[in-house]
Amino acid sequence: MKKITIAIDGFSSTGKSTIAKELAAKLKYVYVDSGAMYRAVTLYAIQRNLISEDKFFKKELIKELKQIQLVFKFNSALGFAEIYLNGVNVETEIRNMKVSRLVSKVAEVPEIRKKLVEQQQKMGKYKGVVMDGRDIGTVVFPDAELKIFMTASAEKRAKRRFDEFMERGEQVTFEETLKNVEYRDYIDTTRKDSPLVKAKDAIEIDNSTLTKAEQFEKVYKLALEIIR
Ligand code: DC
Numbered sequence: 001m002k003k004i005t006i007a008i009d010g011f012s013s014t015g016k017s018t019i020a021k022e023l024a025a026k027l028k029y030v031y032v033d034s035g036a037m038y039r040a041v042t043l044y045a046i047q048r049n050l051i052s053e054d055k056f057f058k059k060e061l062i063k064e065l066k067q068i069q070l071v072f073k074f075n076s077a078l079g080f081a082e083i084y085l086n087g088v089n090v091e092t093e094i095r096n097m098k099v100s101r102l103v104s105k106v107a108e109v110p111e112i113r114k115k116l117v118e119q120q121q122k123m124g125k126y127k128g129v130v131m132d133g134r135d136i137g138t139v140v141f142p143d144a145e146l147k148i149f150m151t152a153s154a155e156k157r158a159k160r161r162f163d164e165f166m167e168r169g170e171q172v173t174f175e176e177t178l179k180n181v182e183y184r185d186y187i188d189t190t191r192k193d194s195p196l197v198k199a200k201d202a203i204e205i206d207n208s209t210l211t212k213a214e215q216f217e218k219v220y221k222l223a224l225e226i227i228r
Pocket of ligand 1: 035036038136
């Protein structure tokens with residue numbers, strides 16, 4: 001069977017990574033969570049005191065980009081690759097509210113995008129990859145054989161993210177989570193460099209009313225049609 005590139009883009013908390021992970025496991029492809037890379041750079045900036053709610057030392061962060069090493073290592077118990085920031089597993093830490101609040105600011109910076117896009121393109125060089133994010137079908141892999149664009153109402157998405165926060169015992173309210181989802185939608189769709197837009201040849205899936213299994217079946221079928 002030929003190997004293809006699968007790009008899954010869409011708004012935050014549309015369940016892109018769940019579908020992408022499942023699809024990669026089923027097809028025996030590599031799964032890459034590109035959002036985790038932007039989140040890990042944000043975590044680095046927080047640790048180095050280069051960003052907070054009211055300040056962002058952008059130039060310093062750009063200067064330090066060379067010191068940021070991001071590596072994905074496969075965790076066989078989990079069935080997917082976790083992200084390491086300079087040798088430390090930060091897969092859980094990058095999902096906290098603080099990183100979520102600041103990541104869009106970091107993801108707006110062209111120098112940061114350039115570095116991460118180059119790394120993403122290297123990871124997908126030999127195809128057989130499922131990558132999810134915001135600009136995968138438009139910028140990272142414009143020639144991807146299958147492009148999916150996922151949407152769902154902001155309330156549905158905030159509910160999903162809120163449930164995740166609760167599971168992890170984070171002290172956040174639903175209103176705060178909804179605001180964060182709406183804020184990130186706004187920044188992600190209006191930024192100058194690589195804004196979130198649906199690629200012309202992407203297939204849109206609104207999963208507000210679909211179960212996970214239904215979504216998976218839909219995407220898996222689309223992939224098989226191309227692969228076979
Ligand atoms: O998918 P996520 O919510 O973990 O992504 C975190 C942030 O990173 C999101 O607000 C936008 C940004 N992002 C991006 O700009 N480009 C990507 N390819 C992936 C994520």
